Amino acid sequence: MVFIPKQKKKAIKPYHRIKAHANPASDYNFYYPTGPESYDWTKNYPQQPMNEKKVEIADVGCGYGGLLISLSSLFPERLSVGMELRDKVVQYVEERIDKLREKHIGQFQNISVIRTNAMKYLPNYFEKGQLQKIFFLFPDPHFKKATHKRRIISPTLLSEYAYILAPGAFAYFISDVEELYLWMFEHFKNHPLFEQVERNIAENDSCIPLIVNSTEEGRKVNRIDGKKWFAVFRRITDPTKKDLAFKNYTLTSPKEIESTTSTTTTTTTTTSTITEIDSKEEESK
Amino acid sequence: MSTTAVFIPPQIMVTPNIEKVPISIITHSSDNNFIAFSLNNKLNVFDNKLNKLVELESSSQHTGIIRSIEFSKNNQSLITSSSDKFLKIWDVATNFKNIKSINTNKKIICSILNKDDSGILVSDKCGDVFKFSLVDDSKNKIEVSGDKSAKNDEKESDKNLVFGHYSSIVDIKFSACFNYLLSADRDEKIRVSHYPNCFDIESFCLGHTKYVTEILLVPGRDDLLISGSGDGTIKLWNWKQGKCLQTVDFNGKHENAITIPQVFKVDTNQLIFSIENSNNIYLLPMNIEKGEFNQSELKTISITQSSPISIDLIDNGKTILASLLPTTKEVDIAIAFDSTTLSQDTENKVVIAINSINTSTTFSLGELKSILESIEKKQYRKHVSYSKQMMNSTDNKNKEDDDLSLDEQDIDDSNADSEDKKKKQETAQDSRPLKLRKMTVEGDKEIQKELEEKESKKQE
Known part of the structure; x- marks a missing residue:
C-alpha cells in the first residue's frame, strides 16, 4: 500500500523552529540579483502585471509576515514585499501566503516574501526612489555595544534607505525596547534626508494600527502588557529646508489606538484565525 | 528553501611562495621628480633628479603594512596610511622627513586625499569612512578604547564619519570635479555619492558578480569609470547614471581571472591592467569619443619571471614600471618596459636601484600571510569566508x-x-x-x- 501524505492545511509555526537572531554581517549563501532589472518579480507575484506595476512597500525584517497579510487588504492595488534573513522564517511565510492564496482565490496576490539581507542588498532589488513605504518593526535590539553595527538603523544605512525611497515616502519604525527606539529615533532625526511627520498626520495614518498590533512580535508585547514606541519619518529631498524648529515627539502605543484596531483595519478573520493558532501554540510551549 | 538558490563554488586560492619582500604599491609624483614605493611596512622613495634612493629615517617608518601612498596635488608632501592605525605625512622639501603622524585608531584599508589636500578620507575594516584633517589636529577626534569616558568620545568620533558601506570598502575615488565620491565594496557594488553631502546617494553601479578589486576614472572623460572584479571582467560604466556600457570578459585568458585595472595611459588611451597570478601585463585600447574598449587590439606583455603586482607609468608615461611577486630568490622585484615598443628596458635606473635593495629575508608564517593579504586584498574576499x-x-x-x-x-x-x-x-x-x-x-x-x-x- 502506498502511503500518500495528506497536505498540511496551514503553515504551523513550531515546525519552522528557528533562532530569534541572525547575523547580518556574515555571508549567507543565497541568490540575489545583480541589479533591479535582472530580478524576476513574476515568481513572487504570478497574477500581477509586473511590467506595469512595481513593488512600493517593503517590510524589512518581516518575521512571520503578520504585517504583510494586513497590508494586502489595506492596499489592494499596491505590491508589498517582506524581506527576511532567516531561511526557516521565509519558508514559513511563503507557505502561509500560498495557503492563503489557495483558500481565498484572487486575494493575497499582492504580497510576497524574499530571503535577503536587506542591509546589504536593498539596491539590488529596488531602483532609486521606487518605494513609497518602508517598515522596520521590532528589529533585533543588539544590546551589546560591540554588535551595534548590526542594528538595522545606522547613519550609513539610512542613506541607502533614503536612496530607495521616493521623495515624500514614509518610513515607519517601532520597538518595545526603549534603548533601541531612542537609538533609531536619534539617527532618523539627525539624518539630513529624513524629517518627522507631523503628529496629526502620523496619528491618522492607517498603517499605525497595523504596525502596533498586526505583527506577531507586537501581539507578544500586548500579551505581556509591554510598552511600544514608534515614529514615522518622511523622506525629503532638500536638507536645507528641513524644519529645524519642528518639535519632535514620541508616540507610545496608547490604548485608543489599540481599541480602534478592530474598526480601522480592514483585515478580517483570516489573519486572526491563523494567529490564534500561533499564539496558542506559543503559550503551550 | 528558495527555489532560485544558486550555489557559488568557493575558489581555491593558490598561495604563492615569497622569498623576498615584494613591492605592493608604486606611485609617482605628478612632476615626475619622485617615485615612491612600499616594501612591506617601509616607505622608499627614488629621486629621479639625483638618480638615487632617498634615505629615510627608519625610526619614523610605519609598523604595519602600508595601504596607500599618495602625493599631495602640489607635490609638497607625501601621505601614507597603514594598517598600524597611523597616517604619516612626509615633507618632500626636507628630504622626506616625517613631519606628522595622525592616530586614526582604525585599521586603514584605503584612503584618498580631498580636493585641496587639507583632509583625507580613510576607510576602515568595517566599511566606515572617516575624515581626518591634515591641517587642524583639533578636528581629529578619536575614540580611545578602554577609556572610561568612551561614550563621549564615541559621539565625537561619529562627527568624523563621512559615510559607510555595510561591508569592507575596497577602493575609493573622487570624480574629476570632486563633487562626487565613488566607492567600491566586496559586495559587488560601486556607490556614487555626492560630496561633501555623502548621505545623498546619486546611483549604484551594479553588475559585477564578485567583489570589485579596483576602480579607475578615465582621464579626459569625466563620465566614465572602469572597474575590475573577481568575476574576471572589466566593466565600463557611466557612473552618474549607474549604467554599464561595456563588459570585457577575460575568463578565457586565465582560469579564475581576477582583473585589476592599474593605470590609464592618456596619450594613447590605453588601459593598463593585470590579472592576478598571471604573468602578463595587458594594454587595452579605448575609443575615447565613443566610450568603448577596442577588444580586438588588446596587447600583451608577457613576463617570463613572475606575475606583476602593482604597475605605474613613469618618465611622463614613457616607461611602464611593474613590481613582481618574488617567488624565488633570483626573481627581481621590479621590471620596466618601454610603453610604445613594449620591449623590456633592462637599463632603467629606477629598476636597477630598486633591485639593488637587499630585501631577501625569511618570513614567519604570520608575516607572510599579512603581506599576501595586503597584496591580494584577501581579507575582503567573499569566497574565502564562503x-x-x-x-x-x-x-x-x-x-x-x-x-x-x-x-x-x-x-x-x-x-x-x-x-x-x-x-x-x-x-x-x-x-x-x-x-x-x-x-x-x-x-x-x-x-x-x-x-x-x-x-x-x-x-x-
Whole structure:
C-alpha cells in the first residue's frame, strides 16, 4: 500500500523552529540579483502585471509576515514585499501566503516574501526612489555595544534607505525596547534626508494600527502588557529646508489606538484565525 | 528553501611562495621628480633628479603594512596610511622627513586625499569612512578604547564619519570635479555619492558578480569609470547614471581571472591592467569619443619571471614600471618596459636601484600571510569566508531538512489510517533519536504513550 501524505492545511509555526537572531554581517549563501532589472518579480507575484506595476512597500525584517497579510487588504492595488534573513522564517511565510492564496482565490496576490539581507542588498532589488513605504518593526535590539553595527538603523544605512525611497515616502519604525527606539529615533532625526511627520498626520495614518498590533512580535508585547514606541519619518529631498524648529515627539502605543484596531483595519478573520493558532501554540510551549 | 538558490563554488586560492619582500604599491609624483614605493611596512622613495634612493629615517617608518601612498596635488608632501592605525605625512622639501603622524585608531584599508589636500578620507575594516584633517589636529577626534569616558568620545568620533558601506570598502575615488565620491565594496557594488553631502546617494553601479578589486576614472572623460572584479571582467560604466556600457570578459585568458585595472595611459588611451597570478601585463585600447574598449587590439606583455603586482607609468608615461611577486630568490622585484615598443628596458635606473635593495629575508608564517593579504586584498574576499561557511552550512542544512521531514511525518501520522500510522511510527522511531523526538509536541506525546504501554505490559 502506498502511503500518500495528506497536505498540511496551514503553515504551523513550531515546525519552522528557528533562532530569534541572525547575523547580518556574515555571508549567507543565497541568490540575489545583480541589479533591479535582472530580478524576476513574476515568481513572487504570478497574477500581477509586473511590467506595469512595481513593488512600493517593503517590510524589512518581516518575521512571520503578520504585517504583510494586513497590508494586502489595506492596499489592494499596491505590491508589498517582506524581506527576511532567516531561511526557516521565509519558508514559513511563503507557505502561509500560498495557503492563503489557495483558500481565498484572487486575494493575497499582492504580497510576497524574499530571503535577503536587506542591509546589504536593498539596491539590488529596488531602483532609486521606487518605494513609497518602508517598515522596520521590532528589529533585533543588539544590546551589546560591540554588535551595534548590526542594528538595522545606522547613519550609513539610512542613506541607502533614503536612496530607495521616493521623495515624500514614509518610513515607519517601532520597538518595545526603549534603548533601541531612542537609538533609531536619534539617527532618523539627525539624518539630513529624513524629517518627522507631523503628529496629526502620523496619528491618522492607517498603517499605525497595523504596525502596533498586526505583527506577531507586537501581539507578544500586548500579551505581556509591554510598552511600544514608534515614529514615522518622511523622506525629503532638500536638507536645507528641513524644519529645524519642528518639535519632535514620541508616540507610545496608547490604548485608543489599540481599541480602534478592530474598526480601522480592514483585515478580517483570516489573519486572526491563523494567529490564534500561533499564539496558542506559543503559550503551550 | 528558495527555489532560485544558486550555489557559488568557493575558489581555491593558490598561495604563492615569497622569498623576498615584494613591492605592493608604486606611485609617482605628478612632476615626475619622485617615485615612491612600499616594501612591506617601509616607505622608499627614488629621486629621479639625483638618480638615487632617498634615505629615510627608519625610526619614523610605519609598523604595519602600508595601504596607500599618495602625493599631495602640489607635490609638497607625501601621505601614507597603514594598517598600524597611523597616517604619516612626509615633507618632500626636507628630504622626506616625517613631519606628522595622525592616530586614526582604525585599521586603514584605503584612503584618498580631498580636493585641496587639507583632509583625507580613510576607510576602515568595517566599511566606515572617516575624515581626518591634515591641517587642524583639533578636528581629529578619536575614540580611545578602554577609556572610561568612551561614550563621549564615541559621539565625537561619529562627527568624523563621512559615510559607510555595510561591508569592507575596497577602493575609493573622487570624480574629476570632486563633487562626487565613488566607492567600491566586496559586495559587488560601486556607490556614487555626492560630496561633501555623502548621505545623498546619486546611483549604484551594479553588475559585477564578485567583489570589485579596483576602480579607475578615465582621464579626459569625466563620465566614465572602469572597474575590475573577481568575476574576471572589466566593466565600463557611466557612473552618474549607474549604467554599464561595456563588459570585457577575460575568463578565457586565465582560469579564475581576477582583473585589476592599474593605470590609464592618456596619450594613447590605453588601459593598463593585470590579472592576478598571471604573468602578463595587458594594454587595452579605448575609443575615447565613443566610450568603448577596442577588444580586438588588446596587447600583451608577457613576463617570463613572475606575475606583476602593482604597475605605474613613469618618465611622463614613457616607461611602464611593474613590481613582481618574488617567488624565488633570483626573481627581481621590479621590471620596466618601454610603453610604445613594449620591449623590456633592462637599463632603467629606477629598476636597477630598486633591485639593488637587499630585501631577501625569511618570513614567519604570520608575516607572510599579512603581506599576501595586503597584496591580494584577501581579507575582503567573499569566497574565502564562503568556503569556511560552506563546510558548516551543508552539514547544518541536511540536519535541518531531516528534522523538517520528520516533523511532517508526525503530522501525517495523526491523520493517516491506523495501518499506516503503525508503519510510520515504526520508521519515525527507528530513524530518530529520543532526544530529538522529545523536542516536538507530537514526539512528546509519542514518548508518553510508549511509557504507558510499557507500564501496562509490566502490570500484566
